[in-house]
Amino acid sequence: WKNNFVLSKMIELCGKILVGFIAVKICLQLFHLLYVYVLGSCPNLKRYGDWSVVTGATDGIGRAFAENLAKKGQNIVLISRNPEKLKNVAAEIESKYQVETRTIQADFSSSDIYENIGKEISGLDIGLLVNNVGISYDFPEELMSVTGLTSFMKSTMAINVTSVLGMTEVVMPAMLKKRKGIILNVSSAAALQPTPLLTIYSASKLFVDCFSQALGFEYSKSGITIQTVMPFYVTTKLSKIRKSSFFVPTPDSYVASTLKTIGRSRRTFGCLSHALQAMLMSLAPEYIRMFVAAKMNYGVRAHALKKRAKA
Numbered sequence: 192w193k194n195n196f197v198l199s200k201m202i203e204l205c206g207k208i209l210v211g212f213i214a215v216k217i218c219l220q221l222f223h224l225l226y227v228y229v230l231g232s233c234p235n236l237k238r239y240g241d242w243s244v245v246t247g248a249t250d251g252i253g254r255a256f257a258e259n260l261a262k263k264g265q266n267i268v269l270i271s272r273n274p275e276k277l278k279n280v281a282a283e284i285e286s287k288y289q290v291e292t293r294t295i296q297a298d299f300s301s302s303d304i305y306e307n308i309g310k311e312i313s314g315l316d317i318g319l320l321v322n323n324v325g326i327s328y329d330f331p332e333e334l335m336s337v338t339g340l341t342s343f344m345k346s347t348m349a350i351n352v353t354s355v356l357g358m359t360e361v362v363m364p365a366m367l368k369k370r371k372g373i374i375l376n377v378s379s380a381a382a383l384q385p386t387p388l389l390t391i392y393s394a395s396k397l398f399v400d401c402f403s404q405a406l407g408f409e410y411s412k413s414g415i416t417i418q419t420v421m422p423f424y425v426t427t428k429l430s431k432i433r434k435s436s437f438f439v440p441t442p443d444s445y446v447a448s449t450l451k452t453i454g455r456s457r458r459t460f461g462c463l464s465h466a467l468q469a470m471l472m473s474l475a476p477e478y479i480r481m482f483v484a485a486k487m488n489y490g491v492r493a494h495a496l497k498k499r500a501k502a
Contacts, residue, residue, distance in 0.1 A: 228463040231451040240318025244268040247324030249276035251427035255442035261288035305357040330495035331388035331488035351395035370414035388488035
């Protein structure tokens with residue numbers, strides 16, 4: 192009887208410890224959400240430099256970064272592939288926000304663009320770099336069924352991975368010299384677990400996160416803030432979602448919120464609704480998350496193939 196009593200007390204104690212541990216963990220997560228996504232405010236960007244550089248700056252999140260940074264008085268270097276779009280976006284930003292802009296036409300699928308980019312921005316007091324440019328699948332697909340697979344793999348690595356390395360190499364030395372700067376590397380929530388049917392994309396975005404975290408640790412005492420931005424769905428051409436909601440913000444509202452998280456966490460989901468999604472996802476084992484992602488992506492794939500067949 193005594194042994195059973197001792198055993199029951201031990202089990203009860205273990206249960207209390209487990210409940211306490213979970214309660215503390217939840218409280219810490221809620222405090223983190225409050226600190227990063229509710230109480231934050233955008234730092235004084237002028238303190239870091241007069242210019243911000245944004246890649247993939249003519250559409251979606253990239254354009255929203257360019258506009259929100261210009262709204263805060265930053266001069267903007269817009270880098271993108273389409274010269275006509277660059278010209279139009281630059282003119283609109285200059286007219287609307289009364290700041291200077293420079294445009295650089297660059298195809299990030301090419302590896303020989305970085306020397307020219309370096310020359311174009313030489314002499315500018317760059318305080319912030321947004322590595323935003325990226326590509327994804329036309330629709331979710333199994334690897335060996337991707338149209339033009341070899342070309343797609345090369346383009347994805349060049350645009351999603353090499354661009355982050357190349358632009359960091361171009362911009363970071365001057366930041367180190369003056370011991371201040373901000374680098375925001377746009378990854379994706381698809382990097383939170385291996386994502387079936389978006390295999391190459393999710394792997395490339397995981398690289399962005401790992402690179403950012405390691406680089407941020409290496410240079411934590413250099414005065415440079417290096418942060419991964421990990422959006423879920425936003426109303427962009429890439430997501431193919433047009434209607435915004437609490438969980439699917441517009442690029443403008445998403446970026447405005449993201450800027451308030453600078454320096455508060457090495458990894459930001461940008462806004463409270465996306466952070467809540469990430470927190471809920473973290474409660475499930477990786478295999479379950481992969482299963483759910485695959486189920487969703489097979490559904491999107493079926494819809495896309497049906498739509499293509501009708502065209």
